[in-house]
Amino acid sequence: MASASPSAERTAAVAARDGIGRGRRTLGVVVLLLLLAVAWEGAKWLAGDPWRIHAGLAGIAIDYEHVPPFQIRLASDLNLPHLWTIAAAFAEPAQRNGPPLLGVLVQAAGFTFLEAAVGFAIGAVLGLVLAIVFVHVRLLERSLVPYVVASQTVPIIAVAPVIVVGLKAGWFSVALIASYLTFFPVTMGALRGLRAADPRTIELMRSYAAGTRDVLLKLRLPAAAPYIFTALKVSATASVVGAIIGELPSSIRSGLGGAILNLNQYYATGPARLWAAILVAAALGILFFTIVWLVERWVLTGRYRPEVEPA
Amino acid sequence: MTATGPPPRPAADVVVQASGVDKEFPASGHGGRVVALQGIDLAIRRGEFVTLIGPSGCGKSTLLRLIGDLTGPTRGTVTVNGKPAHEARLGREYGMVFQAPVLFDWRTVERNVELPLEVMRRPRAERQARARELLALVELSEFGRHRPWQLSGGMQQRVAIARALALDPAILLMDEPFGALDEMTRERMNLELLRIWERTGTTVVFVTHSIPEAVFLSTRVVVMSARPGRITDVIEIDLPRGRSVETREVERYFELVTEVRESLRAEEREHAVGPAAGERARLEGLPA
Ligand SMILES: Nc1ncnc2c1ncn2[C@@H]1O[C@H](COP(=O)(O)OP(=O)(O)O)[C@@H](O)[C@H]1O
């Protein structure tokens, strides 16, 4: 009887489309990464440092020297190491006789992830509560939103030491700095979403003499969910940035911020290691974003009207 | 018959009573006012099916919203079951259906129908039983687990009607509920609505600008005119109950359609001549 039901057909169509979409998306990411790698190495080919291969392979002597036609400082090995140098740096020990850099960075990323996650949770709750308050109390919205906006114009670099040194709360101070970057997108996104409910649905609830709490829980929040998730995805990456920056003025050296600070000192001799840390930080941000995206899909899919695919 | 409604009946029988109601809206810009409704007197008896008909902008929706206490009158009073409309709303005596279904996407069809019962804190088992019953009434039993967007427009509107009936409302207020549907679906929905009305015995106030729809459904048609919005005529529809597709082919049906049409046209003419002169001419030309 599945074919008799219009929705069953539609669900199947959506599933098929999603399958194609996922394959295409993966392909797109791979192609994009390849293009980036080609651009990176292309820049080095054109304007990097000269290099030569001098080796013997199966009795044939290879002796090749490449001298790039241009010289740009930015593309030098010191600023833009070869991709394989970076790859090799992951495998080499970070310190003499220590574990390989990759292991060190992954462990540091785990620590930073926890800070970011706690900060994200605090920021998300704070952002949502602020938005709910603002929607219900116009006066507070008008008087407080300017300060909320102003809080984001203060450079986090300036705020971080105050919180870290002032609170002396270790990793929790770092989480608070992460939440400082997290709450703002959530406040703005949720505020927009809580107002997105169709005015007629509000009238419908009024005709049932529904109270503020029912209107919030049964209408405004569910209607805001797609907006809130969009904001949470922005916040997920922001909280990673906040956690890394928060670690810098602290004495915490267990996270990615500490690792970056540490590796910065060896920049002159081993820039590849700093690049490795940057790659791990980026991967952490993407991971966090992906987690929120998966939760979003799990929560929203099937419960909300599917988006219309662009023609 | 007067322009303001039928002669007074026993008060106990009256569900909706509007007396001397004016409604003005602030006009945008120069601080003026738009008179949406002027001097509305209307009594609706229990179990009636009253249709408001008139040109766009004549205040049909505004009158419906006044009855439902979604807005308040500038002057005059609206009582429902002898209480102010506000108390009736707090007493959950209304079921509302708008032109759009206004269903909640994040709820299944069933749970949409349960919504008013949830607001009233009815127990879950009762809610589910009632939703099943109502979905059967609107012939959507198999679609309880579907999402609103998976249904056609006509089906969605039937869900909205089931939801409006969930509280056993004393009055069903419907603002052009079938206006967005195609003619065929609309006629089917008309039959279905009549069946539901006869089975539940609720009082219905129905807004439309389709003359055949008004005549087919109603026990009374209230004709309105624009600028300012007034009730200009009330036409008793004396077609027998238990109406069906055949009703649309009965001689009396055509006579009533013509009567409503001419009543509406009289309004247009009046506007062409100018309200003051037209008013006099119309009142003189009408049978007492
Ligand atoms: N909320 C409002 N604010 C200002 N003017 C309104 C409002 N609602 C209705 N009006 C005006 O009142 C008049 C009657 O509107 P309405 O009741 O919607 O007419 P109808 O439903 O008969 O088409 C119109 O002139 C309209 O512009």
Ligand SMILES: [Mg+2]
């Ligand atoms: Mg209207």
